[in-house]
Amino acid sequence: MKKIRVGIVGYGNVGKGVEAACMKATDIELVAIFTRRDPSTIIPASRVAVNNYYDMFNDYYINYIDVMILCGGSATDLPAQGPQIAAWYNTVDSFDTHADIPKYFAKMNEIAKTGKKTAIISTGWDPGLFSLNRVYASAILPDGYTQTFWGYGVSQGHSDAVRRIKGVKDARQYTIPVESAVQRVRNGENPILTTREKHTRVCYVVAEEGADRERIENEITSMPKYFADYDTTVYFISEEEMERNHSTMPHAGMVFHVGETGDEHNKQVIEYSLKLDSNPEFTGSVLVAYARAAYCMNQEEKFGALTVLDVPPAKLSPLTSDVLLTMI
Amino acid sequence: MKKIRVGIVGYGNVGKGVEAACMKATDIELVAIFTRRDPSTIIPASRVAVNNYYDMFNDYYINYIDVMILCGGSATDLPAQGPQIAAWYNTVDSFDTHADIPKYFAKMNEIAKTGKKTAIISTGWDPGLFSLNRVYASAILPDGYTQTFWGYGVSQGHSDAVRRIKGVKDARQYTIPVESAVQRVRNGENPILTTREKHTRVCYVVAEEGADRERIENEITSMPKYFADYDTTVYFISEEEMERNHSTMPHAGMVFHVGETGDEHNKQVIEYSLKLDSNPEFTGSVLVAYARAAYCMNQEEKFGALTVLDVPPAKLSPLTSDVLLTMI
DSSP, X not given: OOOEEEEEEOOSHHHHHHHHHHHHOTTEEEEEEEESSOGGGOOOTTOOEEEEGGGGGSHHXXXXXXXXXXXXXXXXXXXXXXXXXXXXXXXXXXXXXXXGHHHHHHHHHHHHHHTTOEEEOSOSBTTBHHHHHHHHHHHHOSSEEEEEEEOSEEOHHHHHHHHTSTTEXXXXXXXXXXXXXXXXXXXXXXXXXXXXXXXXXXXXXXXXXXXXXXXXXXXXXTOTTTTTTSEEEEEEOOXXXXXXXXXXXXEEEEEEEEEEETTTTEEXXXXXXXXXXXXXXXXXXXHHHXXXXXXXXXXXXXXEEEOGGGSOGGGGOSSOHHHHHHHO | OOOEEEEEEOOSHHHHHHHHHHHXXXXXXXXXXXXXXXXXXXXXXXXXXXXXXXXXXSHHHHHHOSEEEEOSOTTTHHHHHHXXXXXXXXXXXXXXXXXXXXXXXXXXXXXXXXXXXXXXXXXXXXXXXHHHHHHHHHHHOSSEEEEEEEOSEEOHHHHHHHHTSTTEEXXXXXXXXXXXXXXXXXXXXXXXXXXXXXXXXXXXXXXXTTOOHHHHHHHHHTOTXXXXXXXXXXXXXXXXXXXXXXXXXXXEEEEEEEXXXXXXXXXXXXXXXXXXXXXXXXXXXXXXXXXXXXXXXXXXXXXXXXXXXXXXXXXXXXXXXXXXXHHO
16 A cells, blocks of 8 residues: 655654654655755654755655645744645644634635645644543533643743743753642542642753852743743753753643533543653654544545544544444 | 434433433534333423334424434344434434444444435444544554553443342442552553453342342352453342442543654553543433534535544534634
8 A cells, every 4th residue: 555655844853753653653654854954964863865945845745745744833933834835735733822723724724725735733732632632521511611731741832931041051841730739620629720720830950150040040930921920940950960860851731621411410520641751752643643634634635724623533543444443 | 593403212321311411502402302111101301302212203303303312222222223213314322332333334324325314323432432532542652552441330231231130139230440450551561451450340239038149149250251250249238228329320431542652662641531420421411412413414415324433523512613723
């Protein structure tokens, strides 16, 4: 059987995660990586071709690659690259700026429809698998209450925010769910929780020599949106300790939905949780499964933008519908 | 907006659960209940019309009801009723004899296609939501391992099996997952577990006066398939105790999928779990959400049989796609 041919756009942590996931998927062939960096500086683990970003608009690749997996960031990369690439390719991405999803969807939808391509946006786990679970659960138990917790794990955005502070050489931020709040939700108490009551934050910071640590700590803990609403602890550590203890990217999270049914107000609790040794490798695995779906749905002429909510679960699987029937 | 008009076929525990779920769904109108019992003996909580089973084949109902929710048992009711009803109505059911699903699907598919109807089979939670989670997780993490646990909760099939033993007046069977086994799976140990190591069973039995309790206990614990492969404990209790302590139908369950990604064999753990005060009310809630999907997908001319794997998640929700986009 023909394998689904994919390309990776952007070879950061998520791009590497997608590459690793392609190696595990027997029906997927990774064809090439496209980057805005100097391709000669990149030696990918899989040894596939590394090309300049603009090489993907050559006829050869346009005719050969079935799906492009977009691994750039949501702040500036995807809003620019998504529409550019979706004009020529089926795409999958993990656009995760929640508030901008409707705008991004509209743009991708228009462009993909015109080019008869399929663009599955905002996959990954949140948005992505967590969105799925929130929608399934609230459709089934409409008289209910949903809570999402994140962590224990490294938040890329928060780590970056700390690294931008003057005098900070390196930083890693861990998001930690408050265990007592999790237990109250799990028990079906439907508690009203403030931001501070749900999560705490811990920052490990390597300061530059001679930097004012007190000022750095104050700038972190008072940073609006990122830290001001949380109990945040800052630890200054050495570069060696950072390298030794904080070089992996674990993450985790939980979606709870508690609903009531019947006259006796029976409580029904749905819990979906992830515990990930490697956040980018897991996100990459989700992207690859949706790349399979994008290819299939394009074959079925479902043109335009789609989200995880529009994709029938069977489309993610390489198994035939006959085999899937025996697994239900 | 027009409400989706549904009928309930069979007014046992699940039928009552569907009725309760209809009351919570603002876009669903419960029109009537159909039963093979004497309709005059049934006074439903919602006070809707109760009709004889065969009344549903009158033109009035055929033209009026959008979806029939089939609440009969899988052993004898659904194999007979499903094809009969799917010729005239969109249907949803919770057919749960796993081994017979392909055969039931084929039959329902043929009949529903001919009548341009949509039949969503085997919804509920297992099969149903658990199937969804097994397929999503194994598609995302193909180098992985899935384990399902059931309980703590009442198993209807096992309770029935005990009730069929001579000298048993009433019985309730609880399935209990072995906590140490659950923990090993949750920790990502991928243990090889025998049937006995995964679950234990506890039976509460009301014996008839003068019945030989030792024989009853032996018949239970040695019953092939149902109990012989498990550590089973039997307690004899009074009718009053049964009524007081065992009249509710709680259930629970967990699906775990542990997969490896990348060269460093990072472990990624996905857990989906349910804790239900009322199994039939939860199953009823799932059936109603899929009834909504059956109606929508029939409008889109998706004729024939479908499973939960074929239904895009958005179809379960009463919310418009614009609203759903803001919830991703």
